[in-house]
Amino acid sequence: MDKDSGKAFDKSLFNRLMQHTKPYRATFYGVALAAILVSIFAVMTPMLVGRVINDGIKAKDADVLGIYILALVGVLIAQVTCQLLFNYYANWLGESVIKDIRVNLFKKMLGFKMKYFDTSSLGVLVTRAVADMQRIGEIFSQGFFVIVADLLKMLAAAVVMLYLNWKLALIVFALMPIILYATRVFQKAMKVAFNEVRTQVSNLNSFVQERITGMKIVQLFTREKIESAKFRDINEKHKNAWLKTVWYNSIFFPIAEIVSSIAIGLVVWFGILQNVVNIGANEVGDVFAFFFLIDLLFRPLRQIADKFNTLQMGMVAANRVFKILDTDSAITNTGTIEKEDVKGNISFKNVHFSYVEDEEVLHGISFDVKAGETVAIVGATGAGKSTIINLLNRFYEINSGAILIDDINIKDFNLPSLREKIAVVLQDVFLFADTIENNISLKEKLVTIDKIEAAAKEIGVHDFVTSLPGGYSYDVKERGAMLSSGQRQLIAFLRAYVSNPSILILDEATSSVDTYSEQLIQSATEKITQGRTSIIIAHRLATIKQADKIIVMEAGKIVETGTHKELLNANGYYSNLYEAQFLSEEVA
Known part of the structure; x- marks a missing residue:
């Protein structure tokens, strides 16, 4: 026109x-x-x-x-x-x-x-x-x-x-x-x-x-x-x-x-x-x-x-x-697999990806996560940590390589079915201008208030919610403006737990929160990661010591892999990063 x-x-x-x-x-x-x-x-x-x-x-x-x-x-x-x-x-x-x-x-x-x-x-x-x-x-x-x-x-x-x-x-x-x-x-x-x-x-x-x-x-x-x-x-x-x-x-x-x-x-x-x-x-x-x-x-x-x-x-x-x-910008949903019993085995095989053409962000990433494992991904800002989450949810299409869940290419899954099996708690939590109950259930009829309250008690956030005026009926206003960042994180944890995912992703979920909220979040993390595959992207390395495996990234590549103890003994990138963070916290 x-x-x-x-x-x-x-x-x-x-x-x-x-x-x-x-x-x-x-x-x-x-x-x-x-x-x-x-x-x-x-x-x-x-x-x-x-x-x-x-x-x-x-x-x-x-x-x-x-x-x-x-x-x-x-x-x-x-x-x-x-x-x-x-x-x-x-x-x-x-x-x-x-x-x-x-x-x-x-x-x-x-x-x-x-x-x-x-x-x-x-x-x-x-x-x-x-x-x-x-x-x-x-x-x-x-x-x-x-x-x-x-x-x-x-x-x-x-x-x-x-x-x-x-x-x-x-x-x-x-x-x-x-x-x-x-x-x-x-x-x-x-x-x-x-x-x-x-x-x-x-x-x-x-x-x-x-x-x-x-x-x-x-x-x-x-x-x-x-x-x-x-x-x-x-x-x-x-x-x-x-x-x-x-x-x-x-x-x-x-x-x-x-x-x-x-x-x-x-x-x-x-x-x-x-x-x-x-x-x-x-x-x-x-x-x-x-x-x-x-x-x-x-x-x-x-x-x-x-x-x-x-x-x-x-x-x-x-x-x-x-x-x-007329814009053709949708993720192609040609997959037909709707698997109910996803175990949570994840494999990235030589994955290359770029947000902008000819500006590659991931350079042949390969790693495996076994079902039920808790894997942490660490690295400097811009290393490609959050990109891995985006690709696992198929928010973006990879340039080459393959991403598998339970040995099935994620492109072969029906897209809604795939995302139903994955729950993500982001650092910047988005809440709708609605009640806490609706922000957790997202108005899914099967997620009743009784189910929400039971889940909240299991992960230790029920007392926090009931302390608010109106409890689960409390209106958090636009983007959750009536809650602190830590409180929003707790709501996001509860929302993830209620969805009962096979794969849980925590994207720097404990950063920028107060001490009390962090304690609740750590307790909730221990509860909701039990028995399910969990990927934790962490800025504070002290929070991932118990991870089954830690993947260290730098400039879109995996530079180290191992447990917390193994990586410290290796005296490599992770060891230097941990010591620098430990010293800065000691000075603070």
């Missing part, structure tokens, strides 16, 4: 959008019928007004006048009724369509690789799922059907004009090319302007989203003035983009009003001239009818230009939403 920014209408895109109306065909045709009836009743009104003047008032026939007045009232009631049905069901259809598209969009995003979210703006994605969806809905409620209804009114008005007085009609039609040309230029200019508006709206949303999320950093580093200045610049661009659309409207609509006024003036002049020279007084009503018909001809044309703006904005939004729907 961006490359065709001057294109007034994208037929293929519109046809694709119309495909989403198929489940609501009855409503679609009902709205179309209402549009036709509104147009018919709209032109009947001026015709009846003409007859009232010609056959009733001028002829002084009270009976005929009464009949036409009743007919006029009936037509007005019918027109209002059809207009009401048209407005309601056009909006209903629009909301139903965007509901379906929004569901499809969210479902699509749920299946994206993590790489997609690594390179996409959160604010832009929110804009696509919320603001752009409303623009698409307006295609039906304020765009397409209104344009069709207005075109029908114009056609009907033109036909009635020719029927009443073809000479007056030709005078009006002679002015049509002017307003049609102005409308065409206006549409093209507005298409470009609205593309810019949507871009600036996305930029504004992204900026606000990021700054609100990172408000603590903004204030800690006294960035208020700098961020305010940036926001003013972005807001200025946003304002200018909208002002461009206002400017185009300010030019077009006065032109349309002037042409309409000229048409009325010419009809009055020529109609009176005809009446004086050639026509009897009984046809004066036709001139009055023309006043209404000119309004029906020109006003819809002005509205069509305005509604075409709505249609174009909706089309721009639809194009951007469909681009996401």
Whole structure:
């Protein structure tokens, strides 16, 4: 769409959008019928007004006048009724369509690789799922059907004009090319302007989203003035983009009003001239009818230009939403194995991986973890520790090599089945703005409150939860803001334990927590790692002394493997790392 920014209408895109109306065909045709009836009743009104003047008032026939007045009232009631049905069901259809598209969009995003979210703006994605969806809905409620209804009114008005007085009609039609040309230029200019508006709206949303999320950093580093200045610049661009659309409207609509006024003036002049020279007084009503018909001809044309703006904005939004729907960024889920009794044997065989092409992060990693073992992975930041977790969960696809669970390639597992067997406790715990119970169960019906409480007692966090106001019904607010980092970690441990995984992964789960929380976490760790394969990524080496095996990584390679005692005796990388950390803790 961006490359065709001057294109007034994208037929293929519109046809694709119309495909989403198929489940609501009855409503679609009902709205179309209402549009036709509104147009018919709209032109009947001026015709009846003409007859009232010609056959009733001028002829002084009270009976005929009464009949036409009743007919006029009936037509007005019918027109209002059809207009009401048209407005309601056009909006209903629009909301139903965007509901379906929004569901499809969210479902699509749920299946994206993590790489997609690594390179996409959160604010832009929110804009696509919320603001752009409303623009698409307006295609039906304020765009397409209104344009069709207005075109029908114009056609009907033109036909009635020719029927009443073809000479007056030709005078009006002679002015049509002017307003049609102005409308065409206006549409093209507005298409470009609205593309810019949507871009600036996305930029504004992204900026606000990021700054609100990172408000603590903004204030800690006294960035208020700098961020305010940036926001003013972005807001200025946003304002200018909208002002461009206002400017185009300010030019077009006065032109349309002037042409309409000229048409009325010419009809009055020529109609009176005809009446004086050639026509009897009984046809004066036709001139009055023309006043209404000119309004029906020109006003819809002005509205069509305005509604075409709505249609174009909706089309721009639809194009951007469909681009996401067409994005091929999902992890391929061709596996069919749904193994219930996963033992937890893990094998990495010569695994190569890169987040960015030609910038390899893992350089031929190979290691084995036996079922029930606790294996720790240590190394400096950027060594590739967390990458191993991401690959085991198939958040990313490896470049080459193989990852096996119970001697089965993880690509052969059904993806949801694979992830159900793995539980991860991250260093940065994410909690939803919901109760503790729902954050643990994730609203899985099989995970009852009784099961949650029993699990909490088993790993020693029940007392902590019940000490909070409301206990398991305590609302932790957005991202768990009402809890400390240690408390969030405990909730994450409980969530992992309740899921009863075959493989447990702890990614630096004890870092940055208070002493009390760390003691609870250590106790919980001992409980939940019993009888299951566990991979612990640790920064503090003192916490992994009891691991069955320690894998030491550096720059995407495994440099050492062994138990804590074996590695200390080897006087290698791990030994130096442990001594350096031990000394720093002694000094502290």
